[in-house]
Amino acid sequence: MSRKDLEVKKRHHYVWANYLARWGSGTKNVFYTTKNGRFAHDSVRAIVVDDYFYKITTLTSKHVEVIKGFSRKSPDHLHQQHMSYLHDFLRMQYVEDIYCKSDIRNQEVELRLHVMKCNLLENLHAAHEKKALPVLAALADEKLDVLQDKQKMIEFMAFFGHQITRTKTFRDGAIQVLSRRNAMEIVVADAMEHAWWFLSYMYGMNLGFSLYIDRHNARHALLINDTKVPFITSDQPVVNVHSCVSETEFGAPEHADFYYPISPRVAYIICDSEQFTPGKYEVDETTVVELNTKVAAQAMVHIVGDTENAIRPFKKYIGRRHRKAPDGRVMV
Template sequence: MFRKDLEAKKRHHYVWAEYLARWGCGTKNVFYTTKTGKIAHDSVRAIVADDYFYKINMLTTKHVEVIKGFSRQSPDHLHQQHMLYLNDFLMMQQAETIYRESGIQNQKAEQHLHAMKCNLLENLHASHEKKAFPVLAALADERLDVLQDKQHMIEFMAFFGHQISRTKTFRDRVIQVQPRSNAMEIEVADAMAHAWWFLSYMFGMSIGLSLYVDRHNARHALLVNDTRVPFITSDHPVVNVHSCVSETEFSAPKHADFYYPISPRVAYIICDSERFTSGKNEVDEATVVELNTKVAAQAMVHIIGDTNSVIQTFKRYIGRRYQKAP
């Protein structure tokens, strides 16, 4: 029997399974679209996950240069925070290098190294999920006052930022739009792809802090849906629904209304626009349809709902934002 620290976590969810279970009507089973475009009804454990998605790999000097280049665009205090995290990973990498160069082979050491590479980043995301759990539970019950607690707001914004940057959809689209017109651009794009496991966490830290610092300027609202059309979610659950976002191509928008469905009935939105007022907002069916359409348009494969009919209605919009306009 292996000790717990020797057990490598293989299946990595990039959208939290416990979150998706809110669409399970009291079970773990939800309706969702498959890779072949069909509708399935199965456990949340089966979707929005890849084997070893957050597994750490070795970083060369070039990879570290690219990471630092992106990090330096952040405020100095945040850059320092990024570097503390990076140094922790580099120390682990250095320990492995010393072990490899020793020529010694030890089964327990090999298992421990493999487990660390598979588990460290996955465990970091799990810690954010654990801290956000009571906040999400309160918001699902329409208790917006939970965010009057400063620590709850810090933890929710950290979770929120990572839920934007940690998905497969975000990874693939960001890497896809990197310029590759010369040798240096190709080198940077390749380095980004290799080091994405760290970059995605770093970007999530930056987004979360930015949302927290700006919390008194943006409008934070709870959307309550009592219509006959439930909210859906997806494999990229936080989406920018601001009117400036292109419906047909993936490009950086100037403004953001970050929309996050929490259950079939409740959603959270952080607005640059004045579309919703701070606090609770009842939404009509036309608004729900619009928001569901935008969730589907920014999904890669899976939209998730609590009924077959709602998935059937919106599945034709899946991935529409990533299809270039003719």
């Protein structure tokens, strides 16, 4: 390992900082809402980040059993991929276990083990980001034909799936609604929470594959916004904006219109509905306001824009999906 390989990646962005910078008007600084409900203007490095968010936890046999149980519901080739990744993580865990049980203590070995636990999953997400970078640049320039390249479409859909499942917003929402009505459900829910770092990556793989194989059935559109109201984004960059998504009670939506703003002017959407036709689609101001409202409602803390005025009208909607109804249900 080089010295660089021994650097611990502590600050884990669960929304890609490079992506958020498209709202920086040529800088790294964006306007966003803070935890206390104020507006701030600061570097993208300061938001949607948690220390050690993707750090690997030790998996017991129960955790592995739960992971395998969910993975078996996937197509066989994806299940095999999941198990290959799991094997790699467990092998690292096994090496650490042998070291801890030995009488040997070595500072460099301990550093290498710590680096692997902190960096492995973060590096996987970074690899997806790197492959998606030229695609996002082309889409931001309204060059939709970049996705005529099959390999680029595969890479973009893999990236897209993880933009849904890798976030703190998605994690906290999913864990909050896990059923804990009996001892078995409590065991499974606790295991899912502990192993979420792996499950979230597994779910992102599955979702990306599903979006790719269904690409000829769903409507893929590049939304062009020439109105005076710019697109905003949030701590949950891909949101389901389909009309079937309830805002009053919890339930798995039957359909999905996955909406992904790419810049204040351009967004990508994958539709089950017929709201948008495939290809380039110019949106009106009413549609932009509706999309921005849904982005804010499905955010946890941060909505992000290129000006304070761009996000101010939508601040009141932040977190609406995550608030609890009087009967204790989570509104979605």
